[in-house]
Amino acid sequence: MTETHDEGWGATVRGGRRRGRRSVRVVLVIVVLVVLAAAATGVGAAVYASAQMQHVEVGGLDGASRPLHVLVVGSDSRAGLTPEQQRELATGDTAGERADTIFLMTVSGRRAAVLAFPRDLYVERCDGSTGRINGAFAIGGADCLVRTVRDLSDIPIDHYLAVHFLGFRHIVDAVGGVDLCLDQPIADPFAGIDLPAGCQRLDGRQALGYVRVRKIDSDLQRIERQQQFLKALAQEVISPSVALNPLRLYETAGRVGNALTGDQGLGTVALVRLGFGMLGVASGRSVTHTVPATPANVGGGAVLRVNEDEAEQLFERFRDGSVLAEAAGGAQVDPADVEVRVLNGAGITGLAARTADRLRSEGFRVVSVADASQQVDRTVVNHPRGRRTQAEAVARALDGRGELREDPTVETVTIVLGPDAA
Template sequence: MRGPGPPRRRWAWLVWLLVALLVLVVAVVAVGAWLYASAGRQLRHMDALGDYPGRPSAGKGTNWLLIGSDSRTGLTPRQRRDLHVGNNDVRNTDTIMVLHYGDHGPTLVSLPRDSYVPIPGHGNRKINEAFADGGPQLLTRTVEQATGLRIDHYAEVNFLGFVRVVDAVEGVRLCLDKPLRDERSGADFPAGCRRMNGTQALAYVRARYADPEGDLGRVKRQRQLLGAVADEMASPDILLDPTRLQRVLDASLAALRVDDGTDLARVLDMGWSMKQIAGGEGSATTVPVLRPGVMVSGVGSVLRWDGTAASRLFQALRADDRIPTSDTK
């Protein structure tokens, strides 16, 4: 009777296949757990959020304030030269964004650094001056009062950290519709697609003086670059290579500081939402403005928000509704 033989061999082969798969899964989970624990220990915190009289109450969904700091600390002389920055270690910010996610797809809203808003205790100024005058807590309070949104989490990345993250993913691919040359940022790129290293990517995203859209053009490049970095970090080449994944995690966590109440799970939620936006599953826009380049005595050239349109945008985010369409992208 030869019938029973082959079925038993097929059954034994299936058992060994399942065992092999189980060992593989356990190994992946073990590596993942080790990386997760290691990342949790490296996560750096700061005092960025605080209560104050009149603070907006919590709405629906989750709101992050994402900041790109101008800090030059740690840049080499060559990096300073390539980026056209001096030796002074200023406390400023070029990038201010609100990330919202809830029941709908995530939404990323850029707040141009020249936005003319009330800064508590300082009168109406450019929004980035809140960071220079009072650090993360004053900037967070300024954003909350200007938007009516309660900020749940805060994340900040500085110059050097950003350069190292882009280099850790071995550069990002960016496409330019037309040449971009800005002596003050160090940007000098022809039209077309190219892979940029960290220093080049930072010069690209900081350029604004040669851009006819000024600060509005810069915030579009900021979102483009964030999407490119998120795409690289979520690629199989990195996720399936523990050595590269560890290198990217180390660079990212060294570049990042978050508020005291944020843990690694929340950071991963934020990263996943950024990946969704990069993949077209969410929305990215700029707060609606009336017109750019308005001169204000003692302040300089500012951007005034379109109060009605901006209010509709932030009310939609507060209610976790889909945002209204806008001409400002």
């Protein structure tokens, strides 16, 4: 592989300096809106949305695999934003474009799997250079990014979708905003956001700021936070106020179409297929993964190096579609294969013992019951890298309670019970 010096777009190597360009995390939510709108009302909305989309030539696509694999990109382009809009959305006026959010969607029927590629993933790109994966877009646009992802994972990519800043705001506003509950306040002037703790409804401007925040957590943690936002937005789209309101639904479909750029082969049929699969995101018949990686330093720049053996196992499950069996409603984890530690973080006498008994009755192997080192406000299910599916099974056994967190310090699935588990 050829080492290169990226000018602000990818990893900086050989002592170079990374430019301080603010990240724009426009995740997958735009696609969810268009495809869920299509699936909720049938082909009509999909035809309408597809007609509004821009289409571009994208090389390296397969176009007809089963299950369906779609590469989804959030673009940080400021193109089309007026100076006033740039100030309001706190985007700045940086020229150029790069892929700031990269997801692969795999769908079959009403089940979906999401594979997130962290923007700082250090890979070989389409031209043979090495650097951050998001720099591939600057090197050769969508063609280069598709080739880079395909060469890394060997997963066939059937279609490509990209969305920009302003479209994100318009779509969230079209559905009337999204409800979100925050454990703590979030303030980031670089993302133009200042939200108090507690439950609230975010409009399009606030939602854009929320998915752009990069000062409060790591790249991998941001991905998990954005996936939670995705599910909340998906539930909003299929709510009666949107799905059963033709005017709002078609307004949403039209705005989504205007916000999207897809490959030439992405039409109504593919949108409907993607739509039925994405209904699983809102109903819980979905699973999310992030490419396994380890923080590293290359030439003074912070990057994420792929854990090759673990990543290859994950890529194989996406290639053959077996990852879809992890979605709720598919093949389930055998509880007898899951070891669980139960910690009482609520200070409620007997809570951990009762929870342990319940898990044992479901077939899980409870290996220890104890008090947590400190109390928590709500239940958390911690899991080692590679055992998220087991953690999801444990959370389902607790009626969906428990925020899932990857924790490198634990050796097995570890529940820290909060007052909500009482």
